[in-house]
Amino acid sequence: xxxxxxxxxxxxxxxxxxxxxxxxxxxxxxxxxxxxxxxxxxxxxxxxxxxxxxxxxxxxxxxxxxxxxxxxxxxxxxxxxxxxxxxxxxxxxxxxxxxxxxxxxxxxxxxxx
Amino acid sequence: xxxxxxxxxxxxxxxxxxxxxxxxxxxxxxxxxxxxxxxxxxxxxxxxxxxxxxxxxxxxxxxxxxxxxxxxxxxxxxxxxxxxxxxxxxxxxxxxxxxxxxxxxxxxxxxxx
Numbered sequence: 472x473x474x475x476x477x478x479x480x481x482x483x484x485x486x487x488x489x490x491x492x493x494x495x496x497x498x499x500x501x502x503x504x505x506x507x508x509x510x511x512x513x514x515x516x517x518x519x520x521x522x523x524x525x526x527x528x529x530x531x532x533x534x535x536x537x538x539x540x541x542x543x544x545x546x547x548x549x550x551x552x553x554x555x556x557x558x559x560x561x562x563x564x565x566x567x568x569x570x571x572x573x574x575x576x577x578x579x580x581x582x583x584x
Numbered sequence: 585x586x587x588x589x590x591x592x593x594x595x596x597x598x599x600x601x602x603x604x605x606x607x608x609x610x611x612x613x614x615x616x617x618x619x620x621x622x623x624x625x626x627x628x629x630x631x632x633x634x635x636x637x638x639x640x641x642x643x644x645x646x647x648x649x650x651x652x653x654x655x656x657x658x659x660x661x662x663x664x665x666x667x668x669x670x671x672x673x674x675x676x677x678x679x680x681x682x683x684x685x686x687x688x689x690x691x692x693x694x695x696x697x
Contacts, residue, residue, distance in 0.1 A: 475627070502683065513586075514628065515669075516684040527684060562627050566683075572618070573685065575627035 473497045475576035477563050483582045484553055491578045492548045494563030503546045504564040504573060505538065507531070514562070520546065553583045586688030587611065588672045593692045596666075602659040604691050606672030609653040615676050617648060618684070618685070619657045621668040628671070631657065662695045 477496045484490050491574050496503050505517040518528045519550055537549045546565075550557055564573040590624075596602040603609045608617060618633040632639055632646045639646045645658040659666055671690040675683070 479676065504684070506685075507624075513623075513689060514685075514687040516686065519683055529684070560625060564627075572630035574630065578625070579629045 474492065475563055475565055475574050475581050477561075477576035479579060480577065481580045482492055483584065486555055486583055487552050488496065488552050489548050491549075492538070492561050492563075492581070494546045494576055495544050496546055496563065496565030497546070497567075497574055500565035500574075502526075502566045502573075503538075503540070504566075504570065505548045506562045506564065506575075507559040508578075509556075509559045517548070517561075528553070550581075553581075555583050557581060558583045586686050587615075587674050588688055590670075590688060590691045592674055592689065593694070595694050595696060596659075596662045598664060598695055598697050599661055602610040602666065602693060602695070604659075604670050604672075604693065605654065606657070607654045608672070608674050610654050611674050612676070615674045617646065617652075617655050618673045618675055619644070619646065620671045620673065620685075621666075623665075623668040623689070630694070631670075658669040662693075664695050664697065667693060667695045 478493045503520040507548050508514045516529050518532045521528045535551045539547050560578040562578045563576045564574045616633050619631040620628045622628045634646045638683045669684050669690040669692050
């Protein structure tokens with residue numbers, strides 16, 4: 472069964488450093504999403520992406536964040552200058568089209584020291 | 585904010601049916617009810633969704649009241665592997681924005697041997 476994959480599973484970085492989280496969505500899906508979950512808190516929407524552009528973003532997704540689909544398979548989330556409060560699980564998801572269910576990857580645990 | 589309310593926790597005996605309630609009294613006519621679950625900080629997993637008719641798949645059944653103000657997710661024969669946090673989410677279907685999933689705190693279901 473096709474699945475969303477994410478790398479790395481755990482990323483440790485120093486405050487102020489740039490990180491890139493990578494996702495490979497399910498191959499025939501057209502819509503891509505990033506969510507995050509701070510330990511013990513709710514899952515929060517960050518951004519959705521379709522047709523090589525952002526279709527929606529939350530207040531969390533400020534100028535420090537960017538997304539890109541550099542090739543036909545990868546979908547990346549970049550944080551330019553990490554802060555301590557960026558420490559969280561980051562989940563990538565994809566869907567076939569808007570009304571369908573979103574399939575989630577296993578997540579990347581980001582720890583900012 | 586999430587448009588749903590769920591009990592924070594529930595218990596269920598292994599092999600018995602687990603009935604998880606959700607209130608969504610402000611649901612709009614074009615909003616679907618989605619259910620996801622998250623097992624111990626893994627990526628959320630889609631379970632089922634519906635608009636106004638009852639739905640069943642290999643994982644669960646979804647019962648939506650006639651006025652659509654509440655719903656119940658039924659796991660017919662709960663197993664220990666069903667121990668997870670269950671999220672009820674309402675979401676607009678179709679094209680356009682508002683594809684994001686807005687998460688509440690969910691119901692933490694403990695299936696006991």
